Amino acid sequence: MKTKYIFSAFFLFLSLSAFSQVDSAPKIKWLSYDEAAKIAAKKNKLIMIDTYTTWCSWCKVMDKSTFSDADIAKYMTKKYVAVKLNAEGSTTIHYKGVPLTEREFANKILGVSSFPTTVYLDSKQDVLSAVPGYLEPKKYKQVLVFFAEDHYKTTTWPEFEKNYHE
Numbered sequence: 001m002k003t004k005y006i007f008s009a010f011f012l013f014l015s016l017s018a019f020s021q022v023d024s025a026p027k028i029k030w031l032s033y034d035e036a037a038k039i040a041a042k043k044n045k046l047i048m049i050d051t052y053t054t055w056c057s058w059c060k061v062m063d064k065s066t067f068s069d070a071d072i073a074k075y076m077t078k079k080y081v082a083v084k085l086n087a088e089g090s091t092t093i094h095y096k097g098v099p100l101t102e103r104e105f106a107n108k109i110l111g112v113s114s115f116p117t118t119v120y121l122d123s124k125q126d127v128l129s130a131v132p133g134y135l136e137p138k139k140y141k142q143v144l145v146f147f148a149e150d151h152y153k154t155t156t157w158p159e160f161e162k163n164y165h166e
Contacts, residue, residue, distance in 0.1 A: 026073035028082050033093040033105070036081040040123045046147055047121040048080040051087045051106050056115040058134040069137040072144070079148035087112055096125055120147045128152060141166065 031039070033049070040047045050067070052059035066072060076082055085093075089102030095109055106112045110119045111130060118135075120128040129152070131143055142164050146152055151160050 025070050026077060028067055028073045028076050030082050030084045032091075033083050033085060033095070033102075036083045037094075037125055040081045040121075040125075043081075044123045045081050046079065046123065046128075047083060047125070048076065048144075049083040049085050049110065049119040049121065051085045051110065051112045051115065051117045051119060053086065053088050053115050059116040062116050062134050066135060066137050066140045069140075072137050072140060075141060075144055075148075079144065087115065087117075118143070138166075 030050075036047050039045065050059075050062070085106060086102050087106035091102050092099050093102060093105055094100075095105055100109070110117075110127060112119065112132075114132045116134060117130050117132040118140075119130045122128055128147060135143065142161065145164070145166075146155075146157065146160050
């Protein structure tokens with residue numbers, strides 16, 4: 001009987017250990033646009049905006065595969081301020097002091113018309129580029145590096161893509 005309790009306690013310990021290791025994996029800290037703009041300006045970081053809709057199935061796939069990837073989360077946390085933006089939302093954000101709904105911001109400022117689309121902004125909130133479509137983690141990391149390490153300033157995307165080695 002005593003042995004049964006020892007084994008039960010041992011397996012419970014193993015289960016909790018495995019669970020805590022999964023929990024400690026890096027995660028992207030998603031912020032509102034207004035919070036991200038303040039932090040980006042203060043820390044001179046790029047802003048990455050994941051524009052999505054609630055009905056977009058590829059947006060959900062990107063959340064589960066790309067944005068939950070530990071390497072992506074670690075790199076994003078180091079180099080970017082991350083925003084989730086519902087492109088059909090009515091929440092008010094402030095773009096360079098101008099109040100806009102999420103929908104207006106996505107359409108008028110970011111020019112987003114398909115989902116998912118990832119938009120990259122500099123620390124002054126100027127749009128660098130919008131990248132439409134689902135990207136698997138390896139390709140997504142390549143795009144993150146292109147902007148975060150300023151390759152976009154001196155190299156075309158096709159040239160960078162051809163010469164990129166992780």
